[in-house]
Amino acid sequence: MLPEKRKASPTRTTTQNDDSSRVAWAIALGCAVRLGILVLFPDIVEHYLADRVELSTPVTSYKRLREGLFLSANQIPPFDGGIFHQSPLLLLVFGILYRLPEFFTTLAYVAADGFVALMLARIAASRRARDTGGSPLVPGEIAFSCTPSVVAMLYLFNPLTLATVLVKSTIVFSHLAIAAALCAAAEGRPSTAALWTAVATHLSVYPAMLLAPIALVLSAPATTHKLPLQSSGGGLAKRIATTVAVFALAFGAMHLLFIACFGTQYFTATFDFVLRVADLQPNVGLFWYFFIEIFDEFRMFFFVVFQLTALAFAAPVAWRFRADPLFAATMLVGIISALKSYPSWGDLALFLGLLPIFEELFKYMQYMFLSANLLLYGIGLAPVFWHLWIEQGSGNANFFYAATLVYVFGQITLLFDLGSAMLRRELDIHHPETRTRPVIQE
């Protein structure tokens, strides 16, 4: 399961074998908990979680997926109306599951989540394999200590991931594709990664941004100190070209398949819908209230601005962190989670699941307390304010909006902190004499 390493020592192998069994146990336990709750307490889940807007959005809602399945089962074009905006890929997959008892759908979701955890564990393992067998990069640092099983457990038992799976939000499948793409990239298989990225782009529009770091991925585990891109210039261009070509091909093939099955309507209902924020249902992002309140003349201008802010950072972030494309991908996952048009807590869950892989950055981060607090406030207060506004009618839309502002600001702080921590660490690696000296940016 773990990739072969060149400089493995016998003691390492044993530890890693132990760890791989621990990963297996962690995943089994996580899946068991999810399955248990979904099978034993479906009413509680249905009553308290299923209608939460923080967890299910118009593009990931399970209720809307069932509606789409019902419409297509009754020969009504599912993309003709205003309800169903999810990928036809899900319609095709769930079309089969729809006919089986409900238990199989539950199983599919739980398995998908377990698979995501497995992918994260493999990413952590391959990263550790890449980095061991040498002295610590920064003198005085403890050797790389993030274990794959810890990564898997932190993802599986994060309450946000648990809640997302319990409401059967289809973002789980998008995460599956993203995690598989990153895993394939980390293990040096750029074509598979491009394929998975195409799938992820069809499921939710934004993972297209991940193509940038994936195209820059290394095809072989690098030694630690050299900047890997200096090694082969021509090879790099070829790699980027192949990756982009595979992505375009996969995306185009699926696009044509969906047009054949559902007509060109599907494109307007899925991609166009996400990009122009057509349904103004509240969610934990910034866009919904903005586009409710804005006047019609400015709508087009602002949605271009917002989408550009989200999408334009793909290449710059990938380039700046080209020494560690996996980190660039993590940053982009964080940017997607903060700025996509229909975010939910599930997006944050993936970002938080990728964070423990970069455990060595935690000591460089300066705003951990602030971002943790902001996120906790945002997450904790959003349901309360929603209840006050919608159910009780004594509060106002502004309460919920304020909670979402805090939540997004917390994510942004986390992102910024992470980025500057990585840059500081890179400085320390290349100029060890600056380790104890204060630095400024200029």
Place this chain on the structure above:
Amino acid sequence: IASYNSVEELYLSFTQGNWRQDAWGYPPTRSQGVGAEVVARINGTEEESQRKWKGLTNALSGVFCASLNFIDDENTSVPRLAFNAQTRKNGDTNVAERHATLRHGFLPRENVCTENLTPWIKQLPCQAKSGLGALLNPYRLYNMHFHSMGISLVPVVGTTGGGQTGLVYKQHITVVLDSRTFELGNSWTLGELMDRDIQEACPVASKSTVRVVIPGEGVQVFPEPERRESLAGQNTYVYDIQRQNAAEIRFETANAADNKEAPTQLPVVAAHRHVNGHGGSGGGVETEIINRGSQPLEITYFDSLPWYLRVYLHTLAIEAVGSDGRATKLHPTETMFTPAIDRGRPSSIELTMTLPANTRTVLRYSFDKGFIKYTEHPPDANRGFNIGPAIISYRSDAHRPLSCALQTPRPRGQSECVVRVYTELFLASLPTPDFSMPYNVITFTCTVLALFFGRIFNLLTRDFAVLKDSD
């Protein structure tokens, strides 16, 4: 207007008040849904007929001084099952087969008042100067329990040579007045009721008659009628207005307090609809249809909800509760679902199903309340939106319902007619944003976005430099 817009069939009505079936029985007119309703069958291709529909509604809006121009794509539905039963197949099948679409537009919040009555009266040949039109006193007409007024253009095959299809123009007005409102006592004439007098019958009219349906024993009508008829199984006195002044028809009731007689015929089907659920995020619609007859009855159910109530068609469930209290699931024989398009068209559910005898059928489905833009909320945002009624139609024996018995011209050889039952409206209040906030929202959101942009941009473009030590 009709020929310019290629209209083959048109029904327009303005209604205020709910028709209480339990007290008043069958209504004498065809529609009773509160608000303004326009149903038209327009000839032509899809785009053409859409354009002409707009032209028709705008023209009608001008003629009747009503805001029918608000009927646009968002509240027009194209029913396929519900209204087709009205197609006249008088031996000429061309009427049904030509490419024509039937459109149904409904404005549940439209109020009816004198402004609408005046143009309607102007359409009468003698207007309010002579004949029965002189009785139409708005002060009395709008002081009522129920009021429905409208026109219809019905295609029939002409009886005068050639067999061409012509249009018959009918105007109808239905009012339920309570004599106690006007303190008339036990004995009153039609003229006293309407506070008007008729000077002479309309000279232009070829026929002018008043039919008085005697409901039961408690009412006596003077003078003696020209002839008696049996209309819908009830005693009817017929008066010819050209010889008898209608304003002098006198009604005497035995006991003024005893005016609450149950009608001799309760309609076969009764329907009620309400919304359930709590909170502002969603709800469900529940329609109860009662089949009082002793035979199973086939009905067509048509319900149309605007786009901002997002209907989940997969949650539709129908259950029939018999007189013994047992509930059974009912499956419709034919269904036509049209999902809504945001700001494009309303959703519509049409079902044909057979109601078992003597049952109460409950039809349920759920919806989510959508969030609409700042400018789409009506001026009184917290009141909410009126949602138009569901329409249940069924075929009935032509003699029992009053509306069928009064239907002229009677189609040849058609012994059945279509009766429609409209449910009540409901109010859907959507969650409102804070209307005082556009500037603040823009500022806050753009601030957060700018913080993001600024910080990440700094991260990406700046390099570190060591702070020079003082030594």
